[in-house]
Each structure stands twice: as structure tokens, then as C-alpha cells.
Amino acid sequence: MHPTTASSSETSSFTPGDESSSTTTPSTSSHSYYFVKPKDETVPTPYLFITNVGNVLKSEEESKTGSELHKLYEDWIIQEVSENVENVEVETVMVREQKLKRKKKEKLERKKQEASSSDDHDGPVHASHPTIQIYVVFGDSEEAERVKNYLNSKHPVFHVSYADTATETKEQRKKKHIKGWNIECTSSTEHVKIPGLLVIENFITEEEEEKIIKQVDQHEWVHELQRRVQHYGFKFDYDIRSIDFNANVDPIPEYVQNIIPRMKDLLNTKQQEKDPSFENDEYLSSFDFASYQADQLTINEYQPGQGIRPHIDVHGPFNDGLFLISLLSSTVMYFSKCVNDEVIEKKYVDLPRRSLAVIVGEARYLWRHAIMCRELDRVNGKIRKRQRRVSLTIRSVRKSGSCKCKWVEVCDSQQQDYVAHNLPYSQQLSTTNLELEFVQKTYNTIASHWDNTRHYAWPKVAEFIKSLPDYSVVGDIGCGNGKYIGLNPKCIWIATDRSEKLCEICVQKGFDVTVSDALNLPYKTNCFDATLNIAVLHHISSVARRIRLLKELVRVTKPNGLILIYAWSFEQEQSSKRKFQSQDVFVPWKLQAKYLSHGEEQDDDNESQPPIEDNEVTIKRYCHVYKQGELDELLLTKVKGVDIVDSYFDTGNWCLLVRKHKSDSA
């Protein structure tokens, strides 16, 4: 701690010891200052501490409630600092009311009376709200010092001090708190060049804004995220970061449909007329605004302190061209360019109220954008308080093919291995290379050997199947070699597996099965009385895809129907030979050479699988093994419309028995 001293005569209406384990700087001149470290450590340092502020705002204070008073002080200090002290970054402001103990309060009252009998503003003056303290947090102590000096010169009746207990440098803190405390210097797009980005001010008139907001507020908000959203045209599913083509949402409302042609005309005209901001930008000058098909609208609402994390709008589901309209208040958008997930460039762009931000080409495909979760922004040197902001994001859904952009390293579409590239996006079966190579291909290779070793039905699964009422329709999703299908012949079985070789084996046993992807089941919604998903989920390689599989299982199950899920557990029984070192593992399968089909015996080009040794080949199977509670949490937090009936450990698996709600409206 480095307490600083300055001048101001002391009449303590605030006792420093009240607040914490604080140190009091001895009085070195006619004024003394308190050095206070807040008890709860919630105030990051260096910070400035002010008390006795009540005198200044007295006239405005009278009719205010507690929170209004806080706001009043907060606004006041921000204005004081930003208008009068150059080049300081206020990171945050905290206003606190100290609840004084009775004894101290009495002492305070006594002192107050004494002071009021002495002369007025020559000496120290008691605050009308002596229990109010303001903490202002700065990037470094030099800034805090300058603000302190200014406040002392202008308001000598305050008690002002600053504390610097920071152990990290400003830069280190900035890195760490990039989301939180910092306010970066921000300027408009004129000075901040990001290829393919343009902000057009006053695109929406005040009357239009008022009308739009009225309509927006009449519509239902979705509360899935911290901020509220509305989707039109197509619903965006934030869990799988893709469009949910099955969701029914309203079409783009008229109040936005009316804006779109005007937006396209304006941009097209500016481009044709060789407006300098278009001329000097390879992406803006070549984008085909006239043919842009806007068919998806997301409305976001941000209260002060809310934001959106750095992201690139997914390439697969959406075409080039994002258009953001800011309503009710302005905000600062953070843009970052990354290489291998490391930020190499970042820019802060002001999005003024009623402006249109055009994001095409590099700005759309390569740069991440975000709104930091904070309550203050700094724009062109001035601090601006956030207010409720409603934004309209206009997009165009990719109906066919995949993204062919040149930024392959950040392109979700080109990073995935689509089974069918030429199908519409909604029908593409995106199987990651990992699953394709080390699950699907692996099972095809080991199918016969697998079948010869997999006869034993796990007793609790068998018990569940046998308990089902006669003529129940059972969906066996990931049926493998069909070892459960025969267990209750009085049920009607509909079985499927991703491995065609395992399906062939089922067919040879007389079962009727189809090959399909469990994440994209070829079944109608609400068709099974009971759905089995045994030993499948541990082969799914990403959280998003696990959620998608769970959602698919729920979708195909009838309301009130049951779903039984088994997935391999990280925690294994003491007696088990198997001990997993991590949750994502390649589990070897020792395949006897006699089970290898022709052509697969030795493939020199296939570096992913080791060569044959003697009469055995080791084939890898990708698995994600689940920790206790992991599946439960995934289901409860990410999948709607189900209850967990039972959650247990059985034969090295975490198991869930789930019931779909009676009405599937959830």
C-alpha cells in the first residue's frame, strides 16, 4: 500500500476503522486523508476513496431514494473526472452507504453540532450524508493521484485518498479483466479501419425507433441467455451454434421488412457512386447488396452490464453480410482478430444509437465481435454510461452448399467434414473427422469381432426392456449388433446404427434396422413409447453434438415416454481393469487378423491406425467418458421438456432414465 497525503483539515465524519483493516495516514499538514482498504476486497486497486461528498450535491439529494442517490453520485463523479482530468481511465465506480453503529452515530451527531456552531466553509464541513463513500477505480496510481489532486483543489472539503495495492501491472490486469473493469479508448469507424466494416449514423429516424421499440416490446422474449432475445425467420440454437430448422418462429416482422429494401438501396447507391468508404475497401466495394436475401432476424436486448461474448457468427448457417441496427442507446463493439485463438489485433468501434453497422467480408468472416459486459464505455475520451440497448441483427441463411471463404482456419463450415456437401445446409450430416475416423470407421472394421464378443445384455437394461408394456414402440438408437432387440419380442422395434457393417449383422439376425446418424434421426417427432440410447453418447466428440443427440432422443420420444441412456463412466469400479487417464481417450480394440476384411489388412497411407503386428491389429476407438453428474447437468441445463426419473451407476456406465413431459409444449 502506498498511501498518499495531501491537504485538507480533518474533521472526521467517517472513521476509517469502520470500513476495514485500514491504515490511517497521519496528518502531515492541516489536512489529513484516510487510507481505506475495503473489507470484502471487491474493489480492485488502485482506487480513489472519497467521502463527505454530500455537501456538493446537497440541493439535488433531498427527494432521492437510496438507489437514485447512488446513481446521482456515480454520474457526478464520472462527469467530474471525464471533463476535468485528461487521459484517465475510470474502470469502475462504486457508491457505498456505510451503516454506522449507534454509538458511532451518536458521536457523529455530536461532532456535527460542534461543527455547525463554528464558521462555515473555511474549515472542514460535515457531509450531509457522511455515510456515503465513493470508490473510483483507475488503471494505475498515477491516474488516481492526478484525480485526487484535482478533487482536492476543487473540493477541499472532501476526504480524498487513493490506495494502490495492485500486485499486477495495469497491462496484466487489463488482460485478465478484459471482460470486466476496463474501459478502452474508443473511436468511431473513421479512425478504426477493419476491412469490410462500416457504420452509418442516423440510419433510423427517431420516430421509426419509437415505433420499432413499441412493436418489439409487444413480442415475447426468449430468456435462454443472460440477455433477452427474439428470433424471426429462423431460430438460432445457441447450444449447437446453428439454426434449428424444426423450430417454428414468426416471419421477419413488417417493421423490419420495411427497412431492408431501404438499407440495400442505400448501400448499393453508395457503392455505385463510389463513396470513399466503399471505394477504399475491397469487401464493401464488391459485396452484392442488391441480391442480398435477408431472411433471419435476431433481436438482442442488453441492460447495462450485459453483453455478448467474442464470437464470429457461424459461417455454415449464415451467408456473408451481417447488418446491425442499434436502438435506444449506443454501445461500443469490440472486434478482435485471432491467429490460433490468440488475439493479434483488437479494435473498439462506437455503434451510435440509431446507426447501421455493415459487416461483410473479412470483418464478417475473420474478426470476432463482442460487447463487453460493463456499465460504462469510453468514447473519444468521454465516459458514457450504458443504457438499455435493443439491437436488430439482420442475416441471410445459407440454403445450400457450405461456406467457401478464404479464412479456412476460422471457418466452422470448412473445419467440419460434411457427409453430403451438396445437400441444403439443414440436411447436411456434419460428422467430425474424429467420429468419422475413430468411431464409424472403427466399428465398421471391428463389426464381426465385436458381434462375437457382445452377447451379454446388461441386466438393468434388459430389465427395463422386459418391463415395457406389450406393443410398445421402442426406438433403439445405436443398436450395435442388435443384442437388445430380441429381448422383448412383444414390442415393436425400430432400430438404427451409424455403422453399416453392424446394421448388416442385425439384418442377418432377422432384425429390421436402418443406417442413420443419431444426431439427425430419420423419424417423426413423438413416435417412440421408449427410446434406448445405450453406449452411444461416449462416442460423440463435442458438447454441442452431445446436446444435439440428447435433443434428438427427446424429440422422437412420445410425450410421457421414457428414454434410457447409458454412457461410459470415467470413474470405474475398483474391480475393473480399466483406468481412464483423461475423459477424452482412444480406447484400443485388439482386432484379430482373421476378422479383417480384404483391402483393410495393411494400408500404408493410413497413418491414423498402426500397422499389423503378428495376427492382431490394434484399432483405436474414440471415447469421451463421463464424470459423475456430467450427463445429468447436460440434460437438465441444455435440454428442455424432460425430467430425470433415475440416475445411477451400472456396469461402468453413468445411466439416466428420463421421462419426456406429458405435453411437449416445453
Ligand SMILES: O=C(O)CCC(=O)C(=O)O
Ligand atoms: O447486439 C449487437 O449489435 C450484436 C449482436 C450479435 O453479434 C449477434 O447476435 O450475433
Ligand SMILES: [Fe+2]
Ligand atoms: Fe454476432
